[in-house]
Amino acid sequence: MTYTRYGEFLRILRVKYHEVMGDTAKVLNVKVPFVSAVESGKKNVPEEWVPKLIEHYKLNAQEQNELREAIEESKTQMKINLFSATEPKRRLAIQFQRSFEDLDDETAKAIIKLLNKEED
Amino acid sequence: MDYLTKPASRNDLRYCAKFFRSICHFTADEPIDPVVLLDQLRDLDGFSDVNYEIVEDSILPGNVPAQCIMSEENYLIQIKESVYIGAYEKKIGGHRMHIMHEIMHVFADKLGFSPILTRQLTDETPCFRRLEWIVKVLAGEVMMPYEATQNMSVSDIMNVYGVSKSAAETRLKY
CATH class of the missing domain: 1.10.260 (434 Repressor (Amino-terminal Domain))
Structure with a gap:
């Protein structure tokens, strides 16, 4: 610890x-x-x-x-509000939750890059 | 649980206690509050790998007021809530000593008083080879400096250094 x-x-x-x-x-x-x-x-x-x-x-x-x-x-847990999420967004959140523990650093970086694409 | 460790006399440990006081920038005779020291530890030379946490009483076994868990990366001092509150709010000498005892486990380990796991303790093992005895003496010597307490009464030691009656009596015995 x-x-x-x-x-x-x-x-x-x-x-x-x-x-x-x-x-x-x-x-x-x-x-x-x-x-x-x-x-x-x-x-x-x-x-x-x-x-x-x-x-x-x-x-x-x-x-x-x-x-x-x-x-x-320092956050150890995060909540995503799915109340008004569309079906694709809802599926993405659930898939992300399922895959999170097995995700390697390279893939995580690639996803961040993809999500930040518009900002770049 | 007690372990065999390298030997040390009470006199050796008295010097070690003085060394600890100097690391903490305490004078030779000022009282130390172990509750305050818990937060200060990480800023001291050689103690940046010490963490502590206060846990609910049910987390530790009934007869364990606090414990020090050592790993390759760091030290974790776990203290029962009732012990912490006793030391923090009520200034109970015994509870304050429990906390100092665990801090001294860290210090003793850093001084090389590590458990010798290949050899078992027996009834014949002298106290000066027992890790728990060494840590207990260190805690007492740090809390009640020898020179400063030599001519004090039991009640004076209790009042000035915030220790229990039995700790103060032990102090004057040696």
């Missing part, structure tokens, strides 16, 4: 502000094992934590961006 980028970001903030994980749990109004599980990447960062952390640590614009990037990079 290693810390996620989010976990490392929070750890550095705590050291800077002379706090410990128990203090973070109080700020977020949750139990310490939950804070710990999120920081080690076992659970996603709940969205409602972001404004609380920004306010408590008085994060400036750059730090807020760093926090959001760290959260994005």
Whole structure:
């Protein structure tokens, strides 16, 4: 186990502000094992934590961006809303979910390139 | 679980404890809060591979307050929620010592006190060859510096260094 980028970001903030994980749990109004599980990447960062952390640590614009990037990079699960998806899109999402674990890096890069084609 | 390791005297370990304090930039006699140290560890020279997590009590066996899992890549200190809260909120000496004990497992390993897995412990194995004894002594020496506590009473040691009565009594015995 290693810390996620989010976990490392929070750890550095705590050291800077002379706090410990128990203090973070109080700020977020949750139990310490939950804070710990999120920081080690076992659970996603709940969205409602972001404004609380920004306010408590008085994060400036750059730090807020760093926090959001760290959260994005530390995600261990992602949800795709299929509510209004067309049939081909729905099939693509399901196929992607099925194939994800077996996907090699080369194929992943090729798919990213394909999806980014219009942006290029 | 205890393991055989290379020998060390209490005096050797006393020097090791001083060395640890210097790595952490603590003075020779200031009290250390192990809960605070958990977050600071990764910034210390040689300790960037140390992670910790607080787990629900049911995750670890009943008689295990905390543990240190070592792998080739890093160290993971796991602490029961009740132990962490006891150390953090209630400042319970025994709980604070449990946390320092696990930090000392990391330090002892880095000093070369690794388990000798090819040889079993027996009833005749002296304490100075037992890894758990070495780690226990290191934790006590780091929490209660020898020179600073020599002329203190048990209650003074408890109050100043935040340790249990039995730890303070052991400190004065040796």
